Amino acid sequence: MISINIAIVKRKKPLPKWLIPLLSLISGILTSLLILYVVSHGSINPLDVLIAIGNSITQPNLLLKNYAMLLVIGCGLLISFKAAIWNIGGEGQFYFAVIGAAWFALYSGLAEIPIINKFLMIALGLTTALIWILIAALIRGYIGLDEVPVTLLMNYIAYNIVDYLVNNHWREQVYRYTRTPTIPVETWFTNIPFTNATLELLLITLVTILLTWIILNYTYIGLFIRTMGSNPNVLKTIGVDVSKTIIYVLIISGLLIGLAGVSYLAGDTHLISSPVIAHTPYYGYTGILVAWLSLLELKYLFVTTYIVSALINAGINIQIVGVGGASIVNLMIGSILLTYTILFVFHEYSVKIIIKK
Amino acid sequence: MIDILSIILNTCPLFIAYQIASIGHSVVEKSGVLNLAIDGLFVLAISVSFMQAVYSGNDILSSILLSIVVTLLIGLFIVFISTKLPVSQGAIGLSIMFICYGLAGILGVPARSHQGSTGLKIGFNIQQNIVYSTIALVLTILLTILIHVIIEKTKLGIAIRACGENPLHAEALGVNVLRIRLIAGAIGYGLIGLSAGLFELLYSRLWREGHGMGHGWIVLAISLSSGRNPLLCLATTFLFSTLYEYRFSLLVFGIPREFIETLPYIVAILSMIIYKTTPLGEKLKPPQYLGKPYFKEERTI
Numbered sequence: 001m002i003s004i005n006i007a008i009v010k011r012k013k014p015l016p017k018w019l020i021p022l023l024s025l026i027s028g029i030l031t032s033l034l035i036l037y038v039v040s041h042g043s044i045n046p047l048d049v050l051i052a053i054g055n056s057i058t059q060p061n062l063l064l065k066n067y068a069m070l071l072v073i074g075c076g077l078l079i080s081f082k083a084a085i086w087n088i089g090g091e092g093q094f095y096f097a098v099i100g101a102a103w104f105a106l107y108s109g110l111a112e113i114p115i116i117n118k119f120l121m122i123a124l125g126l127t128t129a130l131i132w133i134l135i136a137a138l139i140r141g142y143i144g145l146d147e148v149p150v151t152l153l154m155n156y157i158a159y160n161i162v163d164y165l166v167n168n169h170w171r172e173q174v175y176r177y178t179r180t181p182t183i184p185v186e187t188w189f190t191n192i193p194f195t196n197a198t199l200e201l202l203l204i205t206l207v208t209i210l211l212t213w214i215i216l217n218y219t220y221i222g223l224f225i226r227t228m229g230s231n232p233n234v235l236k237t238i239g240v241d242v243s244k245t246i247i248y249v250l251i252i253s254g255l256l257i258g259l260a261g262v263s264y265l266a267g268d269t270h271l272i273s274s275p276v277i278a279h280t281p282y283y284g285y286t287g288i289l290v291a292w293l294s295l296l297e298l299k300y301l302f303v304t305t306y307i308v309s310a311l312i313n314a315g316i317n318i319q320i321v322g323v324g325g326a327s328i329v330n331l332m333i334g335s336i337l338l339t340y341t342i343l344f345v346f347h348e349y350s351v352k353i354i355i356k357k
Numbered sequence: 358m359i360d361i362l363s364i365i366l367n368t369c370p371l372f373i374a375y376q377i378a379s380i381g382h383s384v385v386e387k388s389g390v391l392n393l394a395i396d397g398l399f400v401l402a403i404s405v406s407f408m409q410a411v412y413s414g415n416d417i418l419s420s421i422l423l424s425i426v427v428t429l430l431i432g433l434f435i436v437f438i439s440t441k442l443p444v445s446q447g448a449i450g451l452s453i454m455f456i457c458y459g460l461a462g463i464l465g466v467p468a469r470s471h472q473g474s475t476g477l478k479i480g481f482n483i484q485q486n487i488v489y490s491t492i493a494l495v496l497t498i499l500l501t502i503l504i505h506v507i508i509e510k511t512k513l514g515i516a517i518r519a520c521g522e523n524p525l526h527a528e529a530l531g532v533n534v535l536r537i538r539l540i541a542g543a544i545g546y547g548l549i550g551l552s553a554g555l556f557e558l559l560y561s562r563l564w565r566e567g568h569g570m571g572h573g574w575i576v577l578a579i580s581l582s583s584g585r586n587p588l589l590c591l592a593t594t595f596l597f598s599t600l601y602e603y604r605f606s607l608l609v610f611g612i613p614r615e616f617i618e619t620l621p622y623i624v625a626i627l628s629m630i631i632y633k634t635t636p637l638g639e640k641l642k643p644p645q646y647l648g649k650p651y652f653k654e655e656r657t658i
Contacts, residue, residue: 006441008441008442008443008652032456032459035456035460036463039460039463039464040463040467044463086447088451139626139630143630143633143634144633145629145630145633148393148447149574149577149578149581149625149626149629150626150629152396152574153574153578153622153625153626154622154626156571156574156619156622157619157622157623160615160616160618160619161615161616161619163615163618164613164614164615164616167615168613277567277570278567285455288451292448326462326566327458327459327460327461327462327463327466327566328459328463329459330455330456330458330459330462331455331456331459331460331463332459333452333455333459334397334452334453334454334455334456334457334458334459335452335456337448337451337452337455338449338452338453338456340448340452341444341445341448341449341452342438342442342444342449344444345442345443345444349443351442
């Protein structure tokens with residue numbers, strides 16, 4: 001009788017770190033193309049999808065908005081994931097920032113004050129995002145409930161709260177469409193010619209990257225974050241309040257994601273449409289992919305975000321020609337994440353198949 | 358009395374789906390495999406059963422069977438990878454969730470178009486049918502008891518729990534961890550596939566893109582707040598299915614529809630908090646090795 005065993009053997013020298021995301025991107029895209037071809041009985045041509053991805057990669061001006069948005073959200077998630085705190089509720093935090101910013105722009109009466117109006121709008125967006133993330137942070141920090149189901153379930157609650165506002169108090173009154181009125185032009189971010197991004201978004205992105213770099217490398221909380229990700233017991237041993245650290249980590253993460261939320265309203269949509277679940281660009285979820293693929297290293301985040309932005313744009317292009325759209329993007333995100341998770345094992349280990357007679 | 362009967366009859370299809378899914382999820386996690394793919398699997402299985410029902414002219418049996426087979430295959434893949442490789446089970450679960458969301462749309466959209474062109478109605482309405490509802494409820498309760506007995510009173514159940522508590526100790530006692538986890542996965546994911554098929558064909562009987570999203574998380578909350586105990590799941594499932602089914606009755610109190618929609622999710626979080634902060638959480642602790650990597654590393658070549 002033949003028995004087949006799989007042995008995991010530690011490598012003497014780990015594979016280069018950059019190789020894993022590269023391999024997972026290639027294998028993830030190929031896997032999803034294969035799945036698409038099979039389940040669509042050949043109606044989705046893998047070549048069309050590859051051409052769409054190729055076209056997207058070579059048009060950086062059209063990627064800039066998604067690239068900047070995902071960089072900001074990626075930084076927020078990177079901070080939380082580095083501490084092994086799995087903030088999957090980016091969508092909720094994103095939309096709570098949108099709520100704060102929208103209220104300021106539409107109903108505060110301060111939207112037309114030049115210069116400071118945008119700062120105030122950002123501040124209010126961050127405040128509402130803070131309130132939202134604080135709920136999850138306190139539950140995780142003081143009750144110890146796993147943050148994954150809590151933050152995920154909170155996304156659905158956030159969607160409904162936004163829908164409530166849009167369908168009722170904030171509904172535009174002219175045609176009674178299920179959306180808010182357009183926010184005043186004074187609060188719009190300034191478009192950069194020949195791109196789909198805004199000047200303020202780019203500034204926010206630069207500030208976010210700088211903040212993330214400083215927090216992680218030059219602050220106590222950054223040290224705690226890195227330590228907590230590798231060994232939380234060390235923090236307890238040296239007398240650090242782990243609960244408080246978890247709360248701080250989630251707050252920083254949620255606030256950075258909130259910055260993206262405000263930018264989305266002021267620089268992209270200028271209104272909120274209901275139902276949110278049908279209109280969301282899913283940045284909160286895509287950010288997970290970006291952060292994961294970066295190996296939780298800021299320097300790799302720039303590359304992975306670019307590739308993921310291209311994938312999103314490819315998905316949009318495919319949707320326009322009517323092949324599949326959001327489902328294809330989900331499939332690709334999942335396939336790349338899956339292959340990445342599996343391939344990451346080979347960074348430190350090799351797998352040997354042993355056949356014994 | 359009539360009101361209670363009416364509530365039970367109305368809630369029956371959703372109760373059955375939630376209960377079977379939550380005991381399935383419990384069995385998987387009892388073996389130490391973290392099942393964060395549940396929402397995606399649920400959404401995909403719903404889409405698969407819808408697709409098969411549309412293309413087979415509403416053949417309920419084959420639709421549910423296909424739903425079980427698809428969920429089972431993906432589930433066994435999750436179990437195999439999570440047990441054999443030192444991977445993050447959370448990452449595996451979430452990535453499978455995304456894949457399932459994508460596949461659900463790709464499979465469901467053409468079937469929806471086909472249904473639109475044929476006008477075929479799918480599923481089978483057991484709501485308010487006292488005979489069918491009673492049979493379905495009794496079978497679900499019997500299935501729950503059977504799973505409880507398997508987990509608590511049989512050698513297989515002891516092995517499943519041992520793999521969840523400490524697979525290294527289980528292995529030292531002669532348990533083949535992979536085999537036991539695959540068996541638990543086959544039972545658990547099979548039940549999740551069955552429940553999603555029943556959800557689609559007995560409860561919702563329609564499909565649109567994203568249909569079923571969020572229900573998997575409710576199932577996770579039911580299972581978690583019941584300490585992954587199938588019998589306790591009965592009570593929690595009844596609470597959630599009644600709440601979900603009757604949530605719009607709250608409209609008469611002037612509560613907006615959108616807030617009512619959030620109720621199942623709020624109650625899900627609250628129930629997990631109650632579980633965590635009361636003696637129940639201490640009594641029904643999660644498996645110690647849940648989500649932790651278990652693999653045999655060969656140190657020499």
